[in-house]
Amino acid sequence: MLAQDLRPEEIFRRDRATGFPLFGSQRLLITGVPTLQRFGNDLRTIMGQRTSATVMTRLGYDTGLAAAMALADMYEFDSPEEWLKSFKVLLPATGMAVERDSQIHFDPENKTLRYTGIWEKSFEAQVWSMFTGGASDKPVCHVLSGIVSGFFTAILGKDVLVHELSCKAQGHDYCTFEARPMEEWGEDPLKIHEPLDEDWLNDEIHRLQKELKQSREVLEKRDQELQRLKTGPEKNRHGIVFRSPEMGKIVELAEIAAPSNSTVLVQGESGTGKELVARFIHKASQRGDEPFVAINCAAIPHTLIESELFGHLKGSFTDARADKKGLLVEAGQGTIFMDEVGELGMEVQAKLLRALQQREVRPLGGLKTVPIQARIIAAANQDLREMVEQGAFRQDLFYRLSVFPLLIPPLRQRREDILILARHFLSRLDPSHPGFTPEVVRRMQAYHWPGNIRELENCVEYAYILSSREPIHMRHLPISMAEKPRDIFDDLAGDFPTPRELVRRYARHVLQHTEGNKTQAARLMGVSPVTLWRYLNQEAET
Structure with a gap:
């Protein structure tokens, strides 16, 4: 999944039982900018500028963490960088701001990040201008900075802090920001880290970081099974x-x-x-x-x-x-x-x-x-x-x-084409259709498509007929697709084989997937053909 493939109309949906709006499986609350403005004013009056900024940043930080993990649960991104880029696509749909002119320097292996950009139409800057009138002496986009900090922290695997360099509320044309790992802020790191370092926040942040670590370990295991391909636009x-x-x-x-x-x-x-x-x-x-x-x-x-x-x-x-x-x-x-x-x-x-x-x-x-x-x-x-x-x-x-x-390779060997083909077929049927739910996208990308593109086209048309202008859900898919696929781990390791035997079985499974093509199987496994031959021919441990 590429970041550019995200469609907010497929991510935000309505719970059929309760009517609640949902982001993935998370319930959403809808409020207006004036309400948030009054809330912010009350916080500053009761708690002071410094503590209210901490609370608003904390609110954003938790939201960003949750949003990143929800997206990772919904979609299998091709790489951590695509996961990172998904925030820019998602941001306008939240009503927070519009991001542009992004510059990204990201190395997930060494856990380094430098991300700069511009926020336009920030709701916090607009609220300040509308209800305060004068220019602020400091940046005011605390929620937005917190959201980006939490989102990027989930992806990088260590604390990331977004520093708002300039703000429209200060009289600038737009807001500028920069994101880096916490330890890379050199001039005054304690001051920059301060909004996330209040004593009364520490216990909760540690709990969130523990959950984040566990979720990230699960995602890393998934990533190890994905071939990282550099793909361009359709x-x-x-x-x-x-x-x-x-x-x-x-x-x-x-x-x-x-x-x-x-x-x-x-x-x-x-x-x-x-x-x-x-x-x-x-x-x-x-x-x-x-x-x-x-x-x-x-x-x-x-x-x-x-x-x-x-x-x-x-x-x-x-x-x-x-x-x-x-x-x-x-x-x-x-x-x-x-x-x-x-x-x-x-x-x-x-x-x-x-x-x-x-x-x-x-x-x-x-x-x-x-x-x-x-x-x-x-x-x-x-x-x-x-x-x-x-x-x-x-x-x-x-x-x-x-x-x-x-x-021509079969569709199961070029999974990057599945989603764009499905959307292409759906747009031919109805250009204004709301699209596929994340669960359906995951199932389509995991399905083996024995009938290839012809089967995919028929599947989309079948689901379109049943969907009646609502997003396509799992219940709309043909029975052959809606059934949960067998767990490959049970097939390979259900009898608890030795590590040597497990590797041999996996090598045979990949070879079956490539229809006997040993060169392609070796490439998928990231080993040489000689190593693949050794895996296939090694005897099980006794």
Whole structure:
């Protein structure tokens, strides 16, 4: 999950039983700025400026801690930095302020942070200006500084303090702030730390920090299971919506192949978008304005496929009442997309090979050949190389088709694409739909999607129909998706194996996930292929 994928309308929701507004599982209270202004005035009158600032900062600090942990419970962020960036996305939805011009220097491994930025429309600065009139001699955004301090503390794992450098309440154009770990404030650290260091706050802060440490340990265990990928924003090129580097590589290769006339073979599981890639190649080529003719070789009876591809003359068989051009000729100077090419019979394979080699076809019942000018893109959801080894597909045709091969990875191997694809499909159905709840987002990203993108699209449409304009909840998902997936830990360690045996089982599980691809399995595990081989072949301890 990237910070930019957060949508406040999906995070804030209403409890169906009570009608209460919720942030994740936390109940929210709605109040107005004038009420908070009176509350702040009363605090300053009763407790004084210094103590009231402490209380307001404490209020913000606790809120920030809770908000960070609630977000972590709702979503699996791709990295701690994305978790950190989520605050900027969330802030305007709280009504507190708008953040801009952020500069981030963050090293989660060494627990270092320097975060600077600007707050515009801070509610605390506006309250001061509206109800006080004059300029303040000190910054007044105590709640906002506390919220950011608590939020960043949860992520960094040690105390972070936000210092408001200048404030609009002092007469500046906007509020500026800087966040650093507590010990990095050098000039007067005790003074800066003071708002969070009152004796009567210590016990409660220590309790919160203990809970935070426990929650962070759980999150770190989750992070160890996630592959940290540097991902960019989603892209939509001729209908291909993606963010993952795996799909980015496919699109890059397709763009390289597009200007040529070479035959392309697109392979991948059913529903991965092979025809979409073929159309992308066609549109990006010089043939983009010519016809794109698609044929599913598995959907046409074997007795008719030869006539569909190569054409026939009148009277060449019983129902041939007129001459007919084959699709290879009908495509003209465009592109013909032959899907499920692995379903072709051996006799048709031989004729297709000749057509590719000679760039001409002979219609059924005819004596003369007809030239073909179309580019051919073939696709298969079977492993054609394996079919060649089994004698089910001609080797010479395989090499003729796979001049430029493309292998589209299944959706479960490019999980960065799941959410943006789901939102893309939902926006096509209803651009103003409120979206998915965090629970549904987590389930979609954890689900293995055996039907790939086609299954995802059908799932979104099914849920949309049931949701009736409310956010999509777990109850709206198809039964196959709504069921809780099996716990992999129970599968791997239910009988309490030795550490050596547990590693071997996990290695086998990853290898199964990559469908036997040892290089990819080793990369996912962060080890060399040699180490993976050792894991797979080591004997269990006795």
